[in-house]
Amino acid sequence: MKEIFIKKKENIAQIVLVENGNILEKYEDNDKKKRLEGRIYLGRVQNVLQGMQAAFIDIGEDRNTFIHLKDILPKIDVVKNKNVEEEKNIKKLVKVNDKILIQVKRDATNMKGAKVSTHISLPSRYFVLMPNTDIKTISQKIEDKQEKERLTKIIDEILPKNFGVIVRTSAMKKNKEELKKDLDTSIREWERIEKIKNDDTSNVPIVIYEGQSFIEKLLIDLVDKDINKIVVNDSKYHNEVKDIIEKLGESIQVELKEKEDIFKVYDIEEQIEKASQRKIWLKCGGFITIDKTEALTAIDVNSGKYIGNKNLEQTVFKVNSEATVEIAKQLRLRDIGGIIIIDYIDMSDEEHKKQIIKVLEENLKQDRSKTQIVGFSKLNLLEMTRKHMKGGE
Numbered sequence: 001m002k003e004i005f006i007k008k009k010e011n012i013a014q015i016v017l018v019e020n021g022n023i024l025e026k027y028e029d030n031d032k033k034k035r036l037e038g039r040i041y042l043g044r045v046q047n048v049l050q051g052m053q054a055a056f057i058d059i060g061e062d063r064n065t066f067i068h069l070k071d072i073l074p075k076i077d078v079v080k081n082k083n084v085e086e087e088k089n090i091k092k093l094v095k096v097n098d099k100i101l102i103q104v105k106r107d108a109t110n111m112k113g114a115k116v117s118t119h120i121s122l123p124s125r126y127f128v129l130m131p132n133t134d135i136k137t138i139s140q141k142i143e144d145k146q147e148k149e150r151l152t153k154i155i156d157e158i159l160p161k162n163f164g165v166i167v168r169t170s171a172m173k174k175n176k177e178e179l180k181k182d183l184d185t186s187i188r189e190w191e192r193i194e195k196i197k198n199d200d201t202s203n204v205p206i207v208i209y210e211g212q213s214f215i216e217k218l219l220i221d222l223v224d225k226d227i228n229k230i231v232v233n234d235s236k237y238h239n240e241v242k243d244i245i246e247k248l249g250e251s252i253q254v255e256l257k258e259k260e261d262i263f264k265v266y267d268i269e270e271q272i273e274k275a276s277q278r279k280i281w282l283k284c285g286g287f288i289t290i291d292k293t294e295a296l297t298a299i300d301v302n303s304g305k306y307i308g309n310k311n312l313e314q315t316v317f318k319v320n321s322e323a324t325v326e327i328a329k330q331l332r333l334r335d336i337g338g339i340i341i342i343d344y345i346d347m348s349d350e351e352h353k354k355q356i357i358k359v360l361e362e363n364l365k366q367d368r369s370k371t372q373i374v375g376f377s378k379l380n381l382l383e384m385t386r387k388h389m390k391g392g393e
Contacts, residue, residue: 001019001020001228001229002017002018002019002024002225002226002227002228003017003018003019003227003228003229003230003231004016004017004018004219004222004227004229004230004231005018005230005231005232005262005263005266005268006215006230006231006232006233006234006237006241007233007261007262007263008232008233008234008236008237011030011031011032012028012029012030012031013028013029013030013031013215013234013237014026014027014028014263014272015027015028015029015215015218016263016268016272017222017225018266018268021266021267022271023268023271023272023275023333024332024333024366025332025333025335025368025389026272026275026333026334026335027214027218027335027389029214029215035107035214036059036061036104036107036108036114037104037105037106037107037114037211038103038104038123038211038212038217039103039104039207039209039210039211040101040102040103040104040120040193040207040208040209040211041057041059041060041101041102041103041104041116041205041206041207041208042099042100042101042196042197042202042204042205042206042208043057043058043059043060043065043099043100043101043102043116043204043205044057044058044097044098044099044100044204044205045057045058045094045095045096045097045098045100046058046064046096047064047096048090048091048094048095048096049090050089050090050091052068053068053069053090054066054067054068054069054090055067055072055090055094056113057100057102057116058205059102059104059114059116059205059207060205060206060207061108061114063108063113063114064113065102065104065108065113065114065115065116066112066113066114066115066116067100067102067115067116067117067118068115069088069090069093071105071115071116071117071118071119072090072093072094072117072118073088073093074132074133075119075130075132075133075135075164076133076134076135099197099204100118101118101120101193101197101208102116102117102118103116103117103118103119103120103121103209104116105117119133120132120190120193121166122186122189122190122209123212123217123220124182124183124185124186124220125168125170125182125220125223125248126167126168126170126171126174126178126179126182126183127165127166127167127168127171127179127182127183127186128165128166128168129163129164129165129183129186129187129190130163130164130165130166131162131163131164131190131194132162132163133162133163133164134161134162134163134164135164135165136152136155136159136164136165136167137165137166137167138151138152138166138167139166139167139168139169139171140370141169141365141368142167142169142171142172144172147172147173151167151171151172154176154179155167157176158176158179158180158183159183160187163187165183169224169368170220170221170223170224189209193208193209196208215237215240215241215244216244219241219244219245219248220244220248221368221389223245223248223250223252225368227252228252228253229252229253229254229255230245230252230253230254230255231255231257231262231266232254232255232256232257233256233257233258233260233261233262234258235256235258238254238256241254242254275330275333275334278290278291280326280330281304282304282306282319282322282323282326283322284306284318284319284322285303285304285305285306286301286302286303286304286305286306286319286322286323287302287304288300288301288302288323288326288327288330289302290330290334290336292336295338295339296338296339296340296341297336297338297339297340297341298341298343299327299340299341299342299343300343301319301320301323301342301343301344301345302319302345303315303316303319303345304319306318306319313347313348313349313352316345316346316347316352317347317349317352317355317356319345320344320345320347320352320356321355321356321359323344324356324359324360324363325359325363327342327360328360328363328364328366328367329363331364331367331371331386332366332367332368332369335369335388335389336386337369337386337387337388337389338385338386338388339383339384339385340383340384340385340386341381341382341383342381342382342384343381344356344380344382346380347380353376356382357373357375357376357382360373360382360384361373367386368389369386369387369388369389370386370387371384371385371386371387372384372385372386
């Protein structure tokens with residue numbers, strides 16, 4: 001049984017996905033923190049830096065945003081020609097005071113302004129619509145060949161020209177009418193955006209599209225994962241969640257429990273506390289440690305108290321296998337993104353390394369996020385990447 005628990009205290013909402021009493025995912029949303037990611041602006045070019053092949057765009061916020069040449073060129077050109085950036089001059093594409101339609105792809109940090117792109121994407125329940133391109137892809141999480149072929153055929157029938165699309169995993173087994181209705185809603189939204197863009201009387205800079213709120217985006221991603229119940233402790237948040245669920249046409253039960261500490265009542269508090277600890281013990285007696293840096297996340301596997309049998313290689317393999325299952329779980333639970341380096345206990349058997357990668361691949365299938373396993377390096381470190389779920393699917 002899968003449930004979502006949302007605990008709101010002042011301006012912070014803690015959101016956890018629980019299956020049979022165990023936390024699978026946890027997130028935190030601060031409604032006082034302004035999130036720009038996903039918003040679409042009609043901005044104005046403030047400065048063009050030929051040496052960096054980049055420009056700064058005024059979107060009406062405290063800081064100008066940053067755009068690179070590759071995010072100005074048509075997406076299809078960037079995909080087909082890896083050298084296209086070397087062949088183009090940014091000053092011939094944009095000039096100071098030009099109006100430009102852009103979308104925020106990454107929020108600002110303390111050191112850098114927000115990163116933006118002219119490659120617009122409009123996420124919906126079943127798709128990510130990409131105007132002005134003909135790129136069509138289906139989520140890698142959809143592995144069934146027949147289902148892929150069915151969805152490809154439907155997309156070819158319902159998608160207009162000059163639109164590309166990413167088909168999300170939630171589109172699996174949905175009929176043509178459901179998919180078309182969802183797609184048409186996004187197309188109408190794009191037509192509205194284009195109308196404002198082409199209106200010479202439009203004020204610049206201006207926000208044209210607000211994007212989805214964090215909780216709306218999360219619920220859209222989760223409603224097709226067999227959610228049985230949503231429990232909320234705040235009446236305002238409860239109403240917002242109910243409205244989203246009704247808008248999605250779902251009949252998921254949404255309970256309000258204002259007088260209870262829902263995390264304590266449902267034994268969630270202790271699990272959250274453990275999820276913040278550096279060291280995680282394994283059932284066999286070994287343990288892993290997780291250390292985040294600005295550049296990457298390092299995970300170290302240790303044998304700990306486990307001495308195993310007389311065969312050292314089998315002992316090492318058992319600890320590494322159990323650690324792999326826990327690592328996949330922790331990556332999802334902590335929403336760890338970016339470059340991830342795993343330092344396993346050294347294995348001399350190449351077949352064992354292949355089996356470890358297979359175990360990792362199998363366990364990462366439960367993760368909604370996009371992951372890529374690069375493999376073992378010459379230093380016997382396993383390299384992989386994972387995308388933050390706050391970035392979407």
